[in-house]
Structure formats: structure tokens, C-alpha cells
Amino acid sequence: MExxxxxxxxxxxxxxxxxxxxxxxxxxxxxxxxxxxDFSTKHGKQIIWIGISLLFALGITLISPKVFSQGAYLxxxxxxxxxxxxxxxxxxxxxxQSWIDFGSFKLQPSEFAxxxxxxxxxxxxxxxxxxxxxxxxxxxxWTIILIPAVLILLQHDTGSALVFAGFIFPLYREGLSxxxxxxxxxxxxxxxxxxxxxxxxxxxxxxxxxxFYLFVxxxxxxxxxxxxxxxxxxxxxxxxxxxxxxxxxxxxxHQRDRIYVLLGKTTDTKGTGxxxxxxxxxxxxxxxxxxxxxxxxxxxxxxVPEQETDFIFCTxxxxxxxxxxxxxxALYVMLLLRLVTLAExxxxxxxxxxxxxxxxxxxxxxxxxxxxxxxxxxxxxIPLPFFSYGGSSLMAFTILxxxxxxxxxxRTKPI
Numbered sequence: 001m002e003x004x005x006x007x008x009x010x011x012x013x014x015x016x017x018x019x020x021x022x023x024x025x026x027x028x029x030x031x032x033x034x035x036x037x038d039f040s041t042k043h044g045k046q047i048i049w050i051g052i053s054l055l056f057a058l059g060i061t062l063i064s065p066k067v068f069s070q071g072a073y074l075x076x077x078x079x080x081x082x083x084x085x086x087x088x089x090x091x092x093x094x095x096x097q098s099w100i101d102f103g104s105f106k107l108q109p110s111e112f113a114x115x116x117x118x119x120x121x122x123x124x125x126x127x128x129x130x131x132x133x134x135x136x137x138x139x140x141x142w143t144i145i146l147i148p149a150v151l152i153l154l155q156h157d158t159g160s161a162l163v164f165a166g167f168i169f170p171l172y173r174e175g176l177s178x179x180x181x182x183x184x185x186x187x188x189x190x191x192x193x194x195x196x197x198x199x200x201x202x203x204x205x206x207x208x209x210x211x212f213y214l215f216v217x218x219x220x221x222x223x224x225x226x227x228x229x230x231x232x233x234x235x236x237x238x239x240x241x242x243x244x245x246x247x248x249x250x251x252x253x254h255q256r257d258r259i260y261v262l263l264g265k266t267t268d269t270k271g272t273g274x275x276x277x278x279x280x281x282x283x284x285x286x287x288x289x290x291x292x293x294x295x296x297x298x299x300x301x302x303x304v305p306e307q308e309t310d311f312i313f314c315t316x317x318x319x320x321x322x323x324x325x326x327x328x329x330a331l332y333v334m335l336l337l338r339l340v341t342l343a344e345x346x347x348x349x350x351x352x353x354x355x356x357x358x359x360x361x362x363x364x365x366x367x368x369x370x371x372x373x374x375x376x377x378x379x380x381x382i383p384l385p386f387f388s389y390g391g392s393s394l395m396a397f398t399i400l401x402x403x404x405x406x407x408x409x410x411r412t413k414p415i
Contacts, residue, residue, distance in 0.1 A: 003409050005061060006342060012335040013386065013401060019328065020312070020387030021046055026294055027308040027315045028389075042308055042389050049391040053398040060402040065410050068119055068403050069126075069350050076120035076144070082109040083151040090155065098155040110160040111396035113148045115403065118357035120144050121167060125174055126350035132175035141171060158255060159368070159382035166364040170356035174349075190236060194243035196263060203237045258378040275311060276375045278304045283317030283325070283374070290321030308389040310381050313373040328387075332366045342408045351407040358404045362397070 025036070025043040038044045068075075086109050090097045099106045121144050124130065130137055149164040165184075172181060193202060210229045214221055247256060257272040266272075282298040291297070296318040298304065304311050317325050336359055343355030362385050369384045371377035383393040 005405050005409050008338050009405055012331055016331050016386045017050060023312055023315045024308050024389045026296060026319055027299055027312060029294055029300065046389055049394045053395050056395060057398050057402045060406050065407045069123060072119035072123035076116045079113045079116035080148060083113060083148060087154055098157040105391060108392035110152045110157050111392045114163060114361050115396060115400040117145060117148050118354055122350045122354035122357060125353050156252065159380035163361055163364045166360035167357060169360040170353050173356050174353060190240055191243055194240050199240050202240050206233055206236050262378045275305055275379055279311050279314040279373050280375050282314040286318040286321040288322045290319050290324055293319055295319060309383060310388065311373055312384055312388045313370055336363055346411050351411060354407060355404050358400055361400060
């Protein structure tokens with residue numbers, strides 16, 4: 001007998017969706033176009049996107065979950081093809097080349113590539129003969145992740161490409177060594193430190209750490225320890241000296257400027273740092289309880305660019321205050337924890353892996369979006385799931401979520 005769709009997840013999804021629309025309405029509010037169903041406005045168009053997304057959600061619940069597992073590779077390769085096409089037909093918008101223009105509306109394939117990659121990776125990792133301890137499995141799984149990520153990077157959509165790093169968490173759940181997580185964390189720390197501190201000082205500090213580990217931390221030292229420490233020191237040193245080259249030649253000029261502003265190396269409240277500067281003013285002016293719905297002076301004056309999309313959270317901070325901001329974050333935390341619970345109760349390895357992929361994608365989006373609005377992370381342009389204005393992101397996130405909820409409906413049946 002088929003289980004009912006998880007109503008707790010549905011309720012949290014609906015609450016985030018409704019509260020998101022209210023804030024889009026506030027961010028775009030214009031007394032001359034105040035009607036809720038004025039489809040010439042962004043809040044009116046968002047109603048259309050919500051309606052279409054709900055139709056997708058309903059359609060997914062009526063489809064057998066086997067369709068997604070059996071057609072995972074087909075969906076994945078179709079999406080790769082669309083990403084390739086995007087490179088040739090997309091027009092350049094705000095420095096990126098990730099939107100296909102269909103006249104009355106635009107489509108961003110990179111948003112849909114996330115759930116397609118999650119399906120393909122779940123399909124591969126759920127094969128009976130798969131063991132993540134084998135090098136072949138590791139190579140193929142990371143290939144599945146990197147191909148769409150590289151295609152998206154070629155579109156100059158760094159934010160969407162970074163989301164694919166989140167697949168490390170479901171892989172960790174399936175047996176990826178914790179050492180990989182440590183290496184990733186060390187790489188991030190060294191990258192940031194290398195932009196702030198002289199490279200030779202960093203190498204000296206690394207050498208001291210290596211000596212401390214060998215002669216103080218370890219009670220017994222073997223030849224193997226000496227070799228591994230030497231290799232690690234050489235790798236970290238080479239990586240440290242390569243940071244500047246990568247920073248200057250891979251990142252776009254505006255991305256470098258944003259990182260410099262974040263790290264405090266430059267101050268540019270009228271240029272690169274303008275968005276974050278105004279965003280923090282808006283959030284700070286909301287104080288504890290906020291100014292009230294439609295009473296945000298900074299929001300109404302349109303001081304914050306992209307305040308209905310990437311910077312929608314600053315509207316929450318100004319009009320709903322600290323408590324409203326905490327409430328939004330709490331809704332996301334509850335949704336993520338609920339999805340983890342659902343993932344852990346799956347009988348199918350495919351469903352479990354896909355469930356953790358959903359959690360990881362949503363978490364990365366929330367973490368980066370809120371972090372950049374608060375000035376804690378560089379601005380890279382990434383929407384707040386189910387909350388920000390935009391048809392592509394809302395539809396893609398809805399499909400991503402409801403495929404998993406559909407899997408959960410039949411969790412007692414092998415897929």
C-alpha cells in the first residue's frame with residue numbers, strides 16, 4: 001500500500017513559498033501597481049511561476065517513482081546537452097551566459113542541472129556492485145559531478161557551479177573518507193589565508209605544524225609518517241603559491257573585487273561593495289521586530305539591487321526584523337532536518353542518496369545566500385530556495401524536492 005506524501009515537508013514548503021512571495025511583493029511594491037494579480041509586475045509573475053511549480057509538483061506525485069530511477073541517465077544527458085546548447089545560444093546577462101531567451105520568458109538550465117545530476121549520481125551509487133572504496137567508483141562519481149559543473153563555469157555562473165561541491169556530503173554518507181572533507185577545508189582556509197598573508201610566512205607556519213606533529217604529537221614515528229608529512233607539506237606549499245595565479249586568471253574581475261571587499265583589503269561602498277553595504281543597512285534598520293510589512297524605507301526606495309532575487313533576505317530583515325529573519329532560517333532548518341529524517345528511513349539506496357543530495361543542494365543555497373546578504377561570504381549570485389523571485393529556480397527546486405517526496409511515498413518498495 002502506498003504511503004501518504006510527507007505532510008510536514010509539504011507544510012514547510014508552503015510556508016516558505018508564501019512568505020517568500022510576500023517579501024517579493026514588498027520588494028517590488030509600487031502603489032500604482034499594487035494589485036496582487038497584476039501580472040505585469042514581478043510579484044504577479046511569481047504567482048504564475050508558483051502555479052506552474054505546483055503543477056509540476058502534482059504531476060510528479062502522479063508518476064511512478066521508478067520513472068526517475070530508470071530514466072536518471074537519460075535526464076542527466078539531456079540536461080548536459082541543454083547546457084552545451086546554452087553556451088552557443090544564450091545571451092550575455094550581467095556577465096553570465098546562462099539564460100536561454102524564449103521571448104516572453106527566460107530559462108536557466110543550470111538550475112535544472114542540479115536535480116538531473118542528483119538523479120544520475122544516485123542511480124550510479126545505487127548499483128549493486130558499487131563500492132566507494134574502489135578508485136573506479138570514485139573517479140566516475142566525481143566525473144558525473146564535474147562535467148555539468150565545468151559547463152556551468154564556462155557560462156560564467158560561478159554561484160551555480162559551486163553548489164555542485166555539495167555532493168560531497170551524500171558521497172560522505174555512502175562511504176567517502178573523512179580525509180577528503182578535511183582536505184577540502186584545509187584548501188579553503190589556505191586559499192583565504194594566502195590572500196591575506198605573505199606566502200613564505202604560511203610555508204614557515206606549515207613547516208612548524210609538520211614538525212610539531214612528528215616530534216611532539218606522535219609517540220612513535222615511522223618512515224611512512226615522514227613520507228606523508230613531507231608530501232603534505234610540499235602539496236600545501238605548492239597550493240599556497242598557486243593561489244595568486246588561480247585568483248588572477250580564473251576568477252572574473254568583479255569576483256576578485258568582491259572577495260577583496262569581504263576580506264577587508266579594499267573598501268568600496270559605492271561600487272563592488274554597494275549591494276552588501278546597503279543590505280546590511282537595511283537589515284540593521286529592521287532592528288528586533290522590523291518596520292512592518294510594506295514599511296521598509298530602504299526596500300521601498302530600491303537602494304538594494306536585486307532585492308527581490310539574490311538579496312531578498314535583506315527585505316525580511318528590514319520589514320520583519322530579527323525575529324522574522326530567525327523565523328525564515330528556522331523554517332529552512334526544520335525542512336532540512338525533516339528531509340534528513342526522510343532520507344534515513346529509505347529502504348532504497350537510490351532514494352537515500354537522492355534525499356541527501358536534495359538536502360545538500362538546499363543547504364548550500366541557503367548558507368551562501370544568507371551569508372552573502374549578511375556580508376559574511378562574497379557575493380556570487382545565488383537564489384534563496386522557494387523564496388527568491390524567478391521561475392527557473394522555483395520550478396527546479398520544486399522538482400528537486402518533490403521527486404524525493406515521491407520516492408518517500410513508496411519507500412517500502414524496491415525502486
